[in-house]
Amino acid sequence: MSYGDLTGRTVVITGASKGIGARASRVLAQAGASVVGLARSVDELTALKYDLENDGLSFDFGVVDLVSPDASEQLGQLMAKHVPDVFINNAGATRPAAFQDVTVDDFDAVMRLNLKAGFFATQAAVRAMTAKGNTGLKRSIIHISSMLGTVALPGRAVYSATKHALEGLTKAMALDLASDGIRVNSICPTYIETPLTRPLMENQAFVDYVTQRMPLSTAEQPIGKVGDLDGALMFLADSALSDLVTGTNLVVDGGWTAQ
Numbered sequence: 001m002s003y004g005d006l007t008g009r010t011v012v013i014t015g016a017s018k019g020i021g022a023r024a025s026r027v028l029a030q031a032g033a034s035v036v037g038l039a040r041s042v043d044e045l046t047a048l049k050y051d052l053e054n055d056g057l058s059f060d061f062g063v064v065d066l067v068s069p070d071a072s073e074q075l076g077q078l079m080a081k082h083v084p085d086v087f088i089n090n091a092g093a094t095r096p097a098a099f100q101d102v103t104v105d106d107f108d109a110v111m112r113l114n115l116k117a118g119f120f121a122t123q124a125a126v127r128a129m130t131a132k133g134n135t136g137l138k139r140s141i142i143h144i145s146s147m148l149g150t151v152a153l154p155g156r157a158v159y160s161a162t163k164h165a166l167e168g169l170t171k172a173m174a175l176d177l178a179s180d181g182i183r184v185n186s187i188c189p190t191y192i193e194t195p196l197t198r199p200l201m202e203n204q205a206f207v208d209y210v211t212q213r214m215p216l217s218t219a220e221q222p223i224g225k226v227g228d229l230d231g232a233l234m235f236l237a238d239s240a241l242s243d244l245v246t247g248t249n250l251v252v253d254g255g256w257t258a259q
């Protein structure tokens, strides 16, 4: 299914090799965008390119380790070539641990990817956008945050801190970039089935907990599917649908944070 129209638009997305990023690449390419996906795994990116091109969709990729020292330079070059109309800051990771057990290594790893690398990857995208100047429709930046950007859960101190920070960054960027015709928003998903959450879903106690916490959870589908984010992504990506929407978050959490 396709919503909106991104024909002629370039979408650059981090963390495209799997999970939410791979699905977003497909759904935005189906809407007509030329999608450029970034990640470390050349095999997964190559397989995704094969699948999408087989379906007649436009997908290219760049192999980038977002936390490597030369990431900024690589991203600058890549985005000068593929100037994004839509940039999706999606790559992220977690290391669950109770607050008192978090190590400096855990803290640095999650902060470095979820916040610092995302911040500077997005900055590289914005620099490429502003260097090119206005092209008609507003451009869009989407941070893939989390419901843990609006609430907390036990054992997620660092992850939650990074996602709350992304919510602040969304608002600050929206103010700084409005005059450049760039909208900045975030999507806050609940638990979604991806390689990130697969280990959690093998734990029946966790599944029972989620089922009890999320009003729209069902026995057949206790947590969300990657496709549950399709509509939110399209709405925020397509400026014809969300021209006046900036500095806000779109919570896709089955009612989790409503209580």
Ligand SMILES: NC(=O)c1ccc[n+]([C@@H]2O[C@H](COP(=O)([O-])OP(=O)(O)OC[C@H]3O[C@@H](n4cnc5c(N)ncnc54)[C@H](OP(=O)(O)O)[C@@H]3O)[C@@H](O)[C@H]2O)c1
Residues within 6 Å of the ligand: 014, 015, 016, 017, 018, 019, 020, 021, 038, 039, 040, 041, 042, 044, 064, 065, 066, 067, 090, 091, 092, 093, 113, 144, 145, 146, 147, 188, 189, 190, 191, 192, 193, 194, 195, 196, 197
């Ligand atoms: N799944 C959920 O329940 C859920 C809920 C709320 C929010 N989110 C957020 O959604 C985003 C995507 O999550 P996901 O579940 O799709 O995760 P995932 O399946 O683990 O995918 C993570 C993506 O990030 C890439 N990545 C990780 N480290 C990287 C690095 N150093 N450099 C470049 N790319 C890197 C991975 O690619 P490579 O390994 O190939 O580098 C992969 O494409 C994250 O920000 C996450 O916090 C997820």
